[in-house]
Amino acid sequence: MGNFMGLIHNEHMKIYRRLRTWIMLGLVVALPIVLGIVVAVNTPSSKPISAWDIASELNIIYFLVSIFSVIIAADMVSSEFTWGTVKLLLIRPWSRAKILLSKFIVVLLFAISMSVVFVVTNLATSFSLFPNLPIEVVFGGTESGQLLLQVFYKFVDLLVITIFSFMLSTVFRTSGLAIGLSMFLLVAGNILSAIFSPVKYDWAKYLLFNNMDLSKYEYMKSAVTNITTTTGMSLGFSVTILLVYVVAFLVISWVVFMKRDVAA
């Protein structure tokens, strides 16, 4: 029955034929460059900064990639409902499960492409403006390994939040709610972690936001207040909890999407 690549192609067309996608992409490329130049101009030549340090600092801008992925995911299903095009989309020789799968895959591809574009821009900017000086390696390993690990931890958070947004988009069919709640989780996660700390409450270690930001297990390895000793949480534990959440989000998305009567 047809070609699944056709569905992927369609979803890509619906993302990349919109101006806003290119604005997002433009910002992800432009911001590291602009910030890199500003820092380079204000750095005295007597005290050079390592390109690795700059790249690490510029990683903050990766937050933008998270926001854009959340927005795309939030729109993926809900927009078909608000446009009314879902009525034409679902009456093709494709099961709803496969149509949702094509949308999900395209969301993942978008998040990955944006991340790659960001990392490449970040490294290119840092190394063309700053000297390649060795830096103190916190995580162990090489400079490049540390930088990639840093991005990877952020990418894991991005995926969790994006899938959360995708679920809300499917369940509530409004992108506003999906974007709002996802961004709230992303921004307020640290504050919530402080309030519902797993140090204070034992059950809190099962909460989603307490298991995000896996880098804490690297940074706090040597610290006196080691998370593992105070709460019993470990990298493996958090990864498992995150997986459970992600699977739950996906199951909810699929069940709701397949069962729903389309009346809009």
Added chain:
Amino acid sequence: MSQEPIVRLSNVTKRIGSKTIIDRLTLDIPSGQVFGFLGPNGSGKTTTIRMMVGLMSISEGDIFIQGISVRNDFEKAIAYVGAIVENPEMYKFLTGYQNLLHFARMSPGVPKERIQEVIKLVGLENRIHDKVKTYSLGMRQRLGVAQAILHRPRLLILDEPTNGLDPQGIRELRDYLRVLTQEEGTTVFVSSHLLSEMELMCDTVAVIQSGKLINVQDLKASQVGDQASETMFEVDNPAQALDLLGSGRAEGDHFIVLLNREQIAEVNSRLVAAGLKVYGIQVVTRSLEDQFLEMTGGGTIG
């Protein structure tokens, strides 16, 4: 023409909560016709269509398209169907052509040449590469028809297709449907609450009210044949005419009697021979509207 029906609805029931929207609807749609689905607003037309195309689940019963169950084998059954459910909503930020490309990719075996062919059929050649947001409602409707017939469906389902169209648009739509049924052998299933529209468009009409099938009527059959029909004579003295013929009834300055074609001429000459003045002769056909109102009893929305 009358092989196995292209669509069979068998005891189809839809319940939402405790409310029964569609109540054990059983209906066969014969192949090669324009089949009308008529009912007042809220009678369950759109719900039935949504169940046929898999947008809504079926509570009980099943729908078979070309003998394939929509419930059990949706992907296969729906491959025979092209549809517009209510207004054709398109991706407004894409061009008409990109929209067609989008839907062509979702059906197996739709080459680029077919897309061109369909564009020509609906007469959108000049504007197909413009964004859909610049289209008028009539043009969107044309694009809607185009996406529905891209994969040469055996069955075309149109839900209230004339909503919001101007008389010219309605006329054009009617012409497409004729072309499709006659040249491509497509069966068209069209729902509407506009009676006069259905009368012009359809071969057969099924009437539904409050989720129940009331009647299926062959419109073409009632027009042909040499049956007796009520004929109205406008004469100067209806009472005298009544005496002369001994049957029928007088109504105001009209005289109405049940006659077939030959008898009409005969009666006319007898009336004239008897010195009556005949001003006009007219066969009284009850319009679909009269029949519809009669059947639905003036229709309270249930």
